[in-house]
Amino acid sequence: xxxxxxxxxxxxxxxxxxxxxxxxxxxxxxxxxxxxxxxxxxxxxxxxxxxxxxxxxxxxxxxxxxxxxxxxxxxxxxxxxxxxxxxxxxxxxxxxxxxxxxxxxxxxxxxxxxxxxxxxxxxxxxxxxxxxxxxxxxxxxxxxxxxxxxxxxxxxxxxxxxxxxxxxxxxxxxxxxxxxxxxxxxxxx
Amino acid sequence: xxxxxxxxxxxxxxxxxxxxxxxxxxxxxxxxxxxxxxxxxxxxxxxxxxxxxxxxxxxxxxxxxxxxxxxxxxxxxxxxxxxxxxxxxxxxxxxxxxxxxxxxxxxxxxxxxxxxxxxxxxxxxxxxxxxxxxxxxxxxxxxxxxxxxxxxxxxxxxxxxxxxxxxxxxxxxxxxxxxxxxxxxxxxx
DNA sequence: GTCTATAACGAGATAGAC
DNA sequence: GTCTATCTCGTTATAGAC
Numbered sequence: 323x324x325x326x327x328x329x330x331x332x333x334x335x336x337x338x339x340x341x342x343x344x345x346x347x348x349x350x351x352x353x354x355x356x357x358x359x360x361x362x363x364x365x366x367x368x369x370x371x372x373x374x375x376x377x378x379x380x381x382x383x384x385x386x387x388x389x390x391x392x393x394x395x396x397x398x399x400x401x402x403x404x405x406x407x408x409x410x411x412x413x414x415x416x417x418x419x420x421x422x423x424x425x426x427x428x429x430x431x432x433x434x435x436x437x438x439x440x441x442x443x444x445x446x447x448x449x450x451x452x453x454x455x456x457x458x459x460x461x462x463x464x465x466x467x468x469x470x471x472x473x474x475x476x477x478x479x480x481x482x483x484x485x486x487x488x489x490x491x492x493x494x495x496x497x498x499x500x501x502x503x504x505x506x507x508x509x510x511x
Numbered sequence: 512x513x514x515x516x517x518x519x520x521x522x523x524x525x526x527x528x529x530x531x532x533x534x535x536x537x538x539x540x541x542x543x544x545x546x547x548x549x550x551x552x553x554x555x556x557x558x559x560x561x562x563x564x565x566x567x568x569x570x571x572x573x574x575x576x577x578x579x580x581x582x583x584x585x586x587x588x589x590x591x592x593x594x595x596x597x598x599x600x601x602x603x604x605x606x607x608x609x610x611x612x613x614x615x616x617x618x619x620x621x622x623x624x625x626x627x628x629x630x631x632x633x634x635x636x637x638x639x640x641x642x643x644x645x646x647x648x649x650x651x652x653x654x655x656x657x658x659x660x661x662x663x664x665x666x667x668x669x670x671x672x673x674x675x676x677x678x679x680x681x682x683x684x685x686x687x688x689x690x691x692x693x694x695x696x697x698x699x700x
Numbered sequence: 701g702t703c704t705a706t707a708a709c710g711a712g713a714t715a716g717a718c
Numbered sequence: 719g720t721c722t723a724t725c726t727c728g729t730t731a732t733a734g735a736c
Contacts, residue, residue: 360719470687474672478669478671509656535728
């Protein structure tokens with residue numbers, strides 16, 4: 323693994339666990355085994371690092387979403403796989419990098435904000451597709467609400483559940499929210 | 512207004528907008544009009560300030576929830592008033608103080624964590640009551656899911672919607688999520 | 701209760717040798 | 719690409735006068 327990728331992986335973990343304002347170049351240097359000054363060769367400023375982080379994370383998302391979409395599973399199973407991405411974060415005591423940066427938005431270099439917005443748009447659009455797919459497969463029942471509205475609600479709910487469950491050290495709370503989301507989509511009432 | 516309360520109000524705004532790691536005593540000093548050193552007379556350490564902030568915010572919550580509960584409105588109207596609390600934050604470009612601290616949990620003085628957990632518990636319990644009330648009034652239809660599970664989902668969703676809507680500068684996204692939450696509770700499918 | 705002054709430390713960043 | 723050395727600034731916090 324190239325040093326640049328080691329740095330990115332380490333910084334990504336630190337942002338997801340502690341926030342962009344919650345770690346320093348010294349933290350990365352200690353973990354990857356080079357000196358602080360050497361980090362600036364790869365990422366001249368912390369804002370440069372931040373831009374790369376959101377870019378890499380968006381690529382990871384695209385890859386994961388493509389993998390899920392490509393399967394021949396029914397839409398409800400695809401949604402469960404999407405939820406499993408969040409569960410994986412929780413187990414590593416991480417929240418979503420997008421969600422973390424969103425809370426810190428007012429303190430970030432404004433160059434990071436368009437990519438952040440795009441990250442949420444991407445999630446919402448993908449979820450909307452899955453919901454529409456599920457409707458036509460008759461595994462989801464959306465009632466009067468539009469699919470895109472429901473997609474936003476799913477995204478918000480998973481982001482919120484992730485941060486609350488981690489902070490309260492209550493994994494069961496995440497599962498209960500996930501369960502409520504699935505049943506409210508599938509129930510016939 | 513006493514200086515101590517001015518400091519608390521200012522610090523609360525700064526936390527909700529920028530995060531606990533996103534402001535300094537210098538920021539408060541500039542806004543309230545005293546010197547940095549004088550702040551330490553009121554709050555010796557930043558952790559002391561943090562503890563007071565979560566305590567005061569929890570009191571504000573209790574007051575707001577009591578006010579809503581005391582009305583004779585139907586449960587769905589009470590829930591709309593609860594949602595309006597989040598809308599008010601969004602309009603001030605703030606997120607929930609609890610949600611913000613939750614993302615920073617791994618960097619906070621551990622003395623703050625029990626109060627933070629209690630804050631989320633309080634929200635969940637109140638929402639559970641409202642949902643049960645709404646069921647008996649037949650304005651809410653919960654299907655198979657339990658009221659407390661649904662309450663957690665509501666809380667998570669509103670927290671997530673608040674931070675995403677603020678970061679993407681898209682108030683409509685918040686309204687769409689709020690709308691989806693209400694319709695999924697009230698629809699007969 | 702607020703002030704000036706300062707300590708002690710860590711942050712992001714740069715220069716230049718190897 | 720990584721190092722040592724250094725800079726500048728901002729951070730939390732303390733001491734002691736008023």
